[in-house]
Structures are given as C-alpha cells and as structure tokens.
Amino acid sequence: MRTRPVLKATEPWEKLVWWPKVMYEEGRYRLWYEAVPPDHWDPEIGPKLAWPNPVFAGLLCYAESEDGFTWTKPELGIGSWDGSNETNISLGRETVGPMGLHGASPFMDPDAPPEARYKMFWYGDATPDVVKAARRERPDAIDPRTTDESHVRxxxxxxxxxxxxxxxxxxxAVVFSSDTLQVVEWDALRKQYVWYGRGWSWGRRTITRAETTDFSRWPLPQDVLTASPINPEQTDLYTNGKTRYPGDPTTHLMFPTLYDRATDQTTIGMATSVDGVAWNWTPGNPVLPVGSPEGVDAGSMFVGIGLVPLPGDRIGLPYAGYSYPHKFPANLADSGFSWCTWTRGRLAGVHAQTEGEFRTPPVRLAGSGLRVNCRVQSGGSLRVGVTDEEWSEIPGLGVSDCQPITGDQLDATVRWSGGSKLPVDRAVSLHFSLRTASVFGFEILDER
Structure with a gap:
C-alpha cells in the first residue's frame, strides 16, 4: 500500500527532493533527505558547479515528525542559503564545496564514542590532485575504470x-563511482561497517557490497545482487533500500529500485538474506508498481532507507516519487516523499488457495509458546503440529491435536488439546497445515 506524499519541496533551496532516510528514535521520526537547489538549472550558475549532470549536487536537509505523516522542517542555524542560515540544511556548500553531495546515508553507530555517534557516507567530486594522492597512498582502493583523472567521483x-x-x-574513503543512495550500517555480529552501493557489471547496473573495521578507509566493493532472471533484459538496479526488520536485526532486507530502460519507469522489488552477503529475490515482485497517472509517483520512484514502525500496527519504507519518467528533465518534475506500507509482519507469506502444508527445519526452540501471524479465509483453518528430528509426530502436539485457528490475526496463540507446550529439551520441526489460509510469520514465546 502507498500513502499520499507526506513531504514535498517547499523551501527556496528545494527545487527537487530525493533520497529520504528515516530513523525512529525514542518515539520520534527523524528524516534526512537531499534537496537540489534551483540554481543548478540556471544557465549561468549551473555550469560552474563542477558537475556535468547538475542534478547530482544536493544539500543534506532534515525534518522531524511525531507520527511519520506530519513533518516539520526546523531552522537548524547550520547550513545557509542566499546569505541566511535560517534553514533546515544540515550539510551544505560551506562544508562540502559548491558541487554539494549525492546519495548521503546517515546512520547511528551504537558502539561509537558520543562525538561520532552518527556517521555518514556519500558520493562526491574528487579533484585530480586528490586522485593522484589516492593512487600513491592506496592504489588498491581505486576503481580500475578510473582513467580520466580530470573528472572523477x-x-x-x-x-x-x-x-x-x-x-x-x-x-x-575509496575512489569508486557509486551514484544514487548509499546504505551504510554497523553490523554488530560481524563487527564491521558494511556498505551497500551501486556498481556496473555485464553492461547493467548492480548492487555492490563492501565491509571494513575502519570507517574512514574502505576497500573496493563487490557485486552481491543483479537483476532477477524474470526481469526484462533491459532492467537496471538503482537504489538498494537495504534495511532490517524493525526489532529484528537478523532479518536482512533489500527493496531495490528496478529501472526499465524500455519504458523509462521504475518499480520497487524485494530481496532477502540471512547474513547480508548472499541475497535472493522474493517471489511476486515488484512490491510497488508505478503510481496512478495523477500521482506524484506516476513517472518514477526511488526507494529510500529505513523500514520503521508506523501507527496502527503498520510498518513503512520511505520512497521518493516523481511525476515524470526517470530520464525526463528533473527540474520540470513534481517530487515528494511517500510511504510504502504493510501490515505489521506481513512483508511476505505462504499462501494456500485450497490446501497446503510446509515444515520448518528442525531446531532447538528458545521457548515453549507459539504465536502466528496469519489470515484465514471464511471456512478455512490453520493448524500447527510438532515433530521430532526424524519427522515423527510428538504425542499431544500433532496437527490433529491443534485447535484450529481462524480469522485475520496478527498474534494468534497456538494451542493444543490437553494444554501441551513446545518441548525445549530437543530439536523439533513445526508442521503448518493450511486450508485457504496465509501464514506471514511465527514467534516463539518464552513461557517456561
């Protein structure tokens, strides 16, 4: 489900807005985004800003919200525009130079000292002197495709x-050309900073990955995701939307923007991973097609960063929408940020149109209670049985012993006749039996 635009270009320095990054911190939504100022299309000023494509040069701006839908743009007194610092610009030309920045990705580093608790990674301009120095100091951290040192990113x-x-x-940090929105995070399990960017292989844009223990020095990234075989051959991957499920750091998700060269439009897909390294596309893509003809996202969309909880048992991912196709002159397009939303826990599921079943791999459970997120059609049912490692049904915990679950429930408690509970002293498999039902997830509860 998509929402109406919740934030649009309203300030004098905002001709175009894009690359939203949302964090939900202590009951408050915080949004960082980039604004491309109107002077980038000025025929006298634009060519002096050092970018061959002036839309790349942006200002990092900031907004806040109590509910994720009504946003304020506070006067920060930091970045200036037209001689005044009464703006919401957090990082502007005073600091990064006249060409601005592109694809900035702020994130919070929980293990960092207070003065460096937040970190950011972005795409910018490198002068010939900077590139020559990098070749001397770190020749292994320069993209081999970098040949013209007069024009390097x-x-x-x-x-x-x-x-x-x-x-x-x-x-x-590394001489590599990764345009569009970057994603960088601290991986507490791997004890590494991880960067997801954009690369180029086999004549198509791809999603890349690199990791490091030193945030100021990065190796060259490697491809980790390419377009799915079911996508048209003219498909490129743009922003990757790497995130994790709210409250579950073990669930790695991507929501790549898929660009179709033939139609000049974009859609948003979904991929999953158990470790953030090996990725698989989920069935049923795209999860968000182009919007209606009258919408701000009628032409193209680019996913942002941050899957966060929203009011009303929903979760949302920000994206930027544009009224014209991707390669249309950007200064003519209407732009704004919207939410792509799902019911809590329902990004994907297993659906049985009639009857079906599936089993989990045997694993030792951390609790004796079971709760299921499911939707059961009228006349259908969901039952769960428990088997041992040899797939033999455990007495009292079989499918036939399970009280049928019906209706649409986010947190349905699974009960068996006789009040039996899940065993915690051995590995078991859960056997789900569905009749015109969908299962979106389950949770093990510590009821010992």
Whole structure:
C-alpha cells in the first residue's frame, strides 16, 4: 500500500527532493533527505558547479515528525542559503564545496564514542590532485575504470554527535563511482561497517557490497545482487533500500529500485538474506508498481532507507516519487516523499488457495509458546503440529491435536488439546497445515 506524499519541496533551496532516510528514535521520526537547489538549472550558475549532470549536487536537509505523516522542517542555524542560515540544511556548500553531495546515508553507530555517534557516507567530486594522492597512498582502493583523472567521483565520510552538525573527512574513503543512495550500517555480529552501493557489471547496473573495521578507509566493493532472471533484459538496479526488520536485526532486507530502460519507469522489488552477503529475490515482485497517472509517483520512484514502525500496527519504507519518467528533465518534475506500507509482519507469506502444508527445519526452540501471524479465509483453518528430528509426530502436539485457528490475526496463540507446550529439551520441526489460509510469520514465546 502507498500513502499520499507526506513531504514535498517547499523551501527556496528545494527545487527537487530525493533520497529520504528515516530513523525512529525514542518515539520520534527523524528524516534526512537531499534537496537540489534551483540554481543548478540556471544557465549561468549551473555550469560552474563542477558537475556535468547538475542534478547530482544536493544539500543534506532534515525534518522531524511525531507520527511519520506530519513533518516539520526546523531552522537548524547550520547550513545557509542566499546569505541566511535560517534553514533546515544540515550539510551544505560551506562544508562540502559548491558541487554539494549525492546519495548521503546517515546512520547511528551504537558502539561509537558520543562525538561520532552518527556517521555518514556519500558520493562526491574528487579533484585530480586528490586522485593522484589516492593512487600513491592506496592504489588498491581505486576503481580500475578510473582513467580520466580530470573528472572523477569518490566516496566520502563524515561524523556527528547528533546527526546534524557534521565533521567531514577531506580524503576520499575509496575512489569508486557509486551514484544514487548509499546504505551504510554497523553490523554488530560481524563487527564491521558494511556498505551497500551501486556498481556496473555485464553492461547493467548492480548492487555492490563492501565491509571494513575502519570507517574512514574502505576497500573496493563487490557485486552481491543483479537483476532477477524474470526481469526484462533491459532492467537496471538503482537504489538498494537495504534495511532490517524493525526489532529484528537478523532479518536482512533489500527493496531495490528496478529501472526499465524500455519504458523509462521504475518499480520497487524485494530481496532477502540471512547474513547480508548472499541475497535472493522474493517471489511476486515488484512490491510497488508505478503510481496512478495523477500521482506524484506516476513517472518514477526511488526507494529510500529505513523500514520503521508506523501507527496502527503498520510498518513503512520511505520512497521518493516523481511525476515524470526517470530520464525526463528533473527540474520540470513534481517530487515528494511517500510511504510504502504493510501490515505489521506481513512483508511476505505462504499462501494456500485450497490446501497446503510446509515444515520448518528442525531446531532447538528458545521457548515453549507459539504465536502466528496469519489470515484465514471464511471456512478455512490453520493448524500447527510438532515433530521430532526424524519427522515423527510428538504425542499431544500433532496437527490433529491443534485447535484450529481462524480469522485475520496478527498474534494468534497456538494451542493444543490437553494444554501441551513446545518441548525445549530437543530439536523439533513445526508442521503448518493450511486450508485457504496465509501464514506471514511465527514467534516463539518464552513461557517456561
């Protein structure tokens, strides 16, 4: 489900807005986004901003919300526009230079000292002197395709105590051309910073990945996801939308933007991973097609960052929508941010149109209670049985012992006759039996 636009370009420095990044912190929604100022299309000023495609140069802006739908753009007193710092610009030309930045990805690093609690990674301009110095100091961190040193892009980093006041590193973290929105996070399990960007292989744009323990120094990334075989051959991957499910750091998700060169339009897909390295496309893509002809997202969409809880038992992912196709002159397009939303826990599911069943791999459970997120059609049912590692039904916990579950329930408690509970002293498999029903997930509860 998509919402109406919740934030649009309203300020004098906002001709175009894109690349939304949302964090939900202590009951407050925080949004970072980029605004492309109107002077980038000025025939006298634009060519002086050092970008061959001036739409790349942006200002990092900030907004806040109590509910995720009504946003305010506070006066930060940091970045300036037209001689005034009464703006919501968090990082502007005073710090990063006249060409601005592109695809900035702020994130919170829980293990960092307070003065560097927030970090950011972005795509910027590198002068010939900067590239030559990088070749001398770190020749293995320069894209082999970098040949014309008079026109090079590189990745830069910055740190902040609050996500608003930034200290920028002058040297590039790696000389690699990854345009569109970057995603960087701290992986607590791997004890590494991980970067998901955009690459180019086999004549098509791909999603890349790299990791490092030193946030200021990155290796060259490697491809981790390409277009699905079911997509048309003219499909490219743009923004990757890497995130995790709210409250579950073990569920790695991507919502890549799929660009169709033939139609000049984009859609949003979904991929999953258990470790953030090996990825698989989910069936049923795209999860969000192009919007209606009268909508702000009628032409193209680009997914942002941050799958967060929303009011009313929903979760949402921000995306930027544009009224014209991707390659249409951007300064003529209407732009804004909307939510792509799902009912809590229902990103994907297993559906039985008539009757069906599936089993989980045997695993030792961390609790004796079971709760299921499901939707059962009228006249249907859902039952769950329990088997041992040899697939033999455990007495009292069989499918026939399970009280049938009906209706549409986010947290249906599974009960068996006689009040039996899940065993915690051995590995077991859960056997789901469905009749005109869908199962979106289940949760093990510690009821010992």
């Amino acid at each position: 590189a990745m830069y980093v910055g740190t902040s105590p609050d996500g608003l006041n930034w200290i920028v590193q002058d040297k590039p």
